[in-house]
Amino acid sequence: MKFDAVLIEPRRARMEAEGLWPGKTLLDYFEDCLREKPQAVALTSIVTATGDRRDLTWTELDALSWRVAAGLRRLGLGRDDVLACQLSNSWELVALYIGCRKLGVVFNPVMPIFREHELLFMLKHGEAKAFVVPKLFRGFDHETMAESMRPDLPDLRHVIVAGGDGPNSFDALLLDPALEVGADLRAVSARDRGDANDVCQLIYTSGTTGEPKGVMHTANTMYSNLVAYADRLHLGADDTVLMFSPMAHQTGFMYGFLMPVMLCARMILMDSWDKDLAARLIQDERVSFTMASTPFLMDLTSAVEEGATDPSSLRIFLCAGTAIPGPLVERAQRILDAKVISAWGMTENGAVTVVAPEDPDERSVQTDGFALPGMELQIRDPDGMPLGPGQEGELFVRGCSNFAGYLKRPQWNATDAEGWFDTGDIARMDEQGYIRICGRSKDVIIRGAENIPVVEVEALLYKHPAVQQVAIVAYPDERLGERACAFIVPKPGQSIDLPAMVNFLSGLHLAKQYFPERLEIRDRLPSTASGKIQKFALRNELRAEYEAMKK
Template sequence: MEFDAVLMEPRRKAMEEAGFWPGKTLLDYFEDCLARQPEAQALTSITVAEGGRRDLTWAEIDALSWRAAAGLHRLGLVKDDVLACQLSNSWEFVVLYIACRKLGIVFNPVMPIFREHELRFMLKHGEARAFVVPKLFRGFDHETMAEGMRPDLPDLQHIIVAGGSGANSFDALLLDPALEASADLHALSATARGDANDVCQLIYTSGTTGEPKGVMHTANTMYSNLVAYAGRLGLGAGDIVLMASPMAHQTGFMYGFLLPVMLGARMVLMDSWDKDLAARVIAEDRVTFTMASTPFLMDLSNAVAEGGTDSRSLRIFLCAGTAIPGPLVERAQAVLGAKVLSAWGMTENGAVTVVAPSDPDSRSVQTDGFVLPGMELQIRGTDGAPVPPGHEGELYVRGCSNFVGYLKRPQWNNTDAEGWFDTGDIARMDEAGYIRICGRSKDVIIRGAENIPVVEVEALLYKHPAVHQVAIVAYPDDRLGERACAFIVPKPGQTIDFAEMAAFLGAQRLAKQYFPERLELRDRLPATASGKIQKFALRNELKAEYEARRT
C-alpha cells in the first residue's frame, strides 16, 4: 500500500524544530515502560457479559506481542500492509496493535457495530490484507459475516477470529507457543518498525461526501496531541485510566490505550458499557481518569448515587462530543467527587481544545475549552476573514496533531496552502480564547458522540420503492445530545412506516446505530427556489417542539 500522506511534509520541519513532534513511537514508549517496570501491572481487560477479567504486566504484553508478530510474519504480512481490526476493547486489541507496530503494519480499527455495508467499502478501500474479528460479540456472528464478504474483497488474504476454535483462530495463528520470536524477526523488526513519521493508523470517519474517509495518522501527529493533553490535565504514571468508549474510535484508541502507554500508567479496558460495573471498577481499581461522552457521565453518576460505591479516586471525567448540561456537571461533581471537564476534537486531529482542571466549572458548561499547545484556531466569516471574539464563524485549525491526509482522496483534505484545516464546524471564541461549538456546516448528526453519516443513510432510503424524497436531520435529546429524524415524502399512492423503514435499512446491512429513531411523513419538504431541501427549517421545527415540551 502506498500512503499519500501529502499533509505531512509541508509542516515537518516547523513541527520538529518547535519540539511539537516528539519523534517517538508507541514502541519507544512501550519499551521505556518495559525497561523501567517489567513486572508492574499494565493492563486490566474486562469482558462485561461474561464477567471475565485478565490482568497483564508490561513483560507479559511484550511476550504476547512478539508471539503475535511472529504469527503475522508467518502469514506474510509486511511493512505498510493494512490489518483491519473489529475487536472490542480488550487485551487482544492491545497485543495486536503492538505486534503490528513491530512489523510496520498499518492498523485499521473498525467499530464492532459495523456490518457488511460499511465494512465492504472500508476494507476494499484500505486494501486490508488481514481482518481480525471476534467470533461472537453481543450475540452477532462476526466470523460468518467476514467470510461472506470474501468474494468482494480481493486484497483480503486472512480472516483471524478471536474466540474461535478453528485453524483461523486468534490463538492458533497469533498466540501459538511455537511462535517464539527469532533473532531474525527481531532484526527485521528493527528496520520494519519505521519511525514516528510513518503512517501507523488508518481510521475511517463519516462525512458529507457519501462515503467514509480514511484518516491517516502517524505517531508524531497522535503523540504530539497526547503530550499536550496530558500536560493540560496533569496526568502521569500514577494514574489509572478507565476506558469504555470503543478503541475503534480515537477517544478509546488514543486516550484509553496510547495515552497510558506514553505515561507508563495502568489501563483498565471494558469491552462494553455497564454503568454499575463501571462504578464498581472505579471503586475497586482506584481509577483516576476516564474520558467518554455525556451519556456515560449521566449513567455513572446514577450508578454511584444508587449503589453507594466509592468514586473518590476519580479525579477527572472528561466529556467530548456534545455540550454538557450545567445541572449534570453539578450533580456529577457532587456525586462522583471528580472534576468534569469538556473538550472538542475530531478524528482528524484528536482533542484540540480542553478545559483545564483549574478552570471554574462554568467553563465546562459554557465552552469546549481552549486550544492545546502546538495547535492554532481561526474562526472565519463568510468572506473568509477572521471574525472578532463573540461572533460565530467557520472553525479552522492547524498544527501538530492534524492528520496527514485522507487515503486516496487528497481532494477532500480540506487544508489550504497555509495548513489550515476546515473542520466543517461553526464556533465562536470568547475574549479569553475559549471556544463553543455552535453547530456544523457538515451534514452530520452526532448521536452520543457517534457520527451518523447522513448522506449515506439518505442514499439507502432513496432505494426504497415507496420513498420519493428524504431528509435526515438532528433533533435534541437530553441523554445523547442528538438523535436522527427522517422526514420522508412517499411516492404517490404509497406509504412507509417506521418498522418498514428500520427493516429496510437492516436488510441493507447498515449499522443499527445509524438508523433514524423517528420518522415524519410529509406531503412536501421545505425547499429553496432551486429545489434544495431546507434542512435548517426541519431542524428548527424539531427544536421548537423539544423546547415546548420542556416549558
C-alpha cells in the same frame, strides 16, 4: 499499500524545529515502560458480560505482542500492509496493535457495530490483507459475516477470529507456541518498524461525502496531541485510566491505550458499557481518569449514587462529543467528587481544545475549552475572513496533531496552503481563547458521540420504491445529545412507515446505530427556489417541538 500522507512533509520542518513532534513511536514509549517497571501491571482487560478479567504486566504484554508479530509475519503481513480489526476493548486488541507496529503493519480499527455495508467499503478502500473479528459479540456472529464478504474483497487474505476454536482462531494463528520469536524476527522488526512520521493508523470517519473517509495518522500526529493533553490535565505514571469508549474511536484508542503507554500508567479496559461495573472498578482499582461522552457521565453518576460505591480516587471525567448540561456537571461533581472537564476534537485532530482542571466549573458548561499547545484556532466568516471575539463563524484549526490526509482522497483534505483545516463546525471564541461549538456547517448528526453519515443513509433510503424525497436531520435528545429523524415524501400512491424503513435498512446491512429513530411523512419538504431542501427549517421545527415539551 502506498499511503499518500501529503499533509506531513509541508509542516515537518516547523513541527520538528518547534519541538511539537516528539519523534517517538508507540514502541519507543512501550520500551520505556519495559525498562522502568517491567513487572508492574500494565493492563487489566474485562469482559463485561461474564466478568472475566486478565491482568498483564508490561513484560507479559511484550511477550504476547512478539508472538502476535511472529504470527502476522508467518501470514505474510509486513511493512505498510493494512490489518483491519473489529475487536472490542480487550488485551487482544492491545497486543495486536503492538505486534503490528513491530512489523510496520498499519492498523485499521473498525467499530463492532459495523456490518457488511460499512465494512465492504472500508476494507476494500484500505486494501486490508487481514481482518480480525470476534467470533461472537453481543450475540452477533462476526466470523460468518466476515467470511461472507471475502469474495468481494480481493486483497483480503486472512480472517482471524478471536474467541474462535478453529484453525483461523486468534490463538492458533497469532499465539501459537510453535511460532519462533528469535533473532531473525527482531532483525525484521528493527528494519521495518518505521519512524514517527510513517502512517501507523488508518481510521474511518463518517462525514458529508457519501462515503467514509480514511483518516491517516502517524505517531507524531497522535503523540503530539497526547503529550499536550496529558500535561494540561496533569496526568502521569501514577494515574489509572479506565476506558469503556470503543477503541475503534480515537477516544478509546488514543486516550485509553496510547496515552497510558506514553505515561507508563495502568490501563483498565471494559469491552462494553455497564455503569454498575464501571462504578465498582473505579472504587476497587482506584481509577483516577476516564473520558467518554455525556450519556456515560449521566449513567456513572446514577450508578455511584444508587450503589453507594466510593469514587474518591476519580480526579477527572473528561466529557467530549456534545455540550454538557449545567445541572449534570453540578450533580456529577457533587456525587463523583471529580472534576468534570469539557473538550472538543475530531478523528482528524484528536482533542484540540480542553478546559484546564484549574478553571472554574462553569467553563465546562459554557465552553469546550481552549487550544492545546501546538494547535491554533481561527473563526472565519463565509468569505474566509477572521472574525473577532464572540462572533459565530466557521472553525478552522492547524497545528501539530492535524492528520496526514484522507487515504486516496486528497481532494477532500480540506487543508489550505497555510495548513488550516476546515473542521465543518460553527463556533465562537471569547477573548480568552475559549471556544463554544454552536453547530455544524456540514451535514452530520452526532448521536451519543457517534457520527451518523447522513448523506449515505439518505442515499440508501432513496433506493426504497416508496420514497420520492428524503431529508435526515437531527433532533434534540437529553441523553444522547441528538437523534436522527427522517422526513420522507412518498411517491404517489405509495406509503412507508417506521418499521418498513427499519426493515429496509436492515436488509441493506447498515449499522443499526445509523438508522433514523423517527419518521415524519410529508406532502412536500421546504426548499429553495432551486429545489434545495432547507434542512434548517426541519431542524428548527423539531427543536421548537422539543422546547415546547420541556415547558
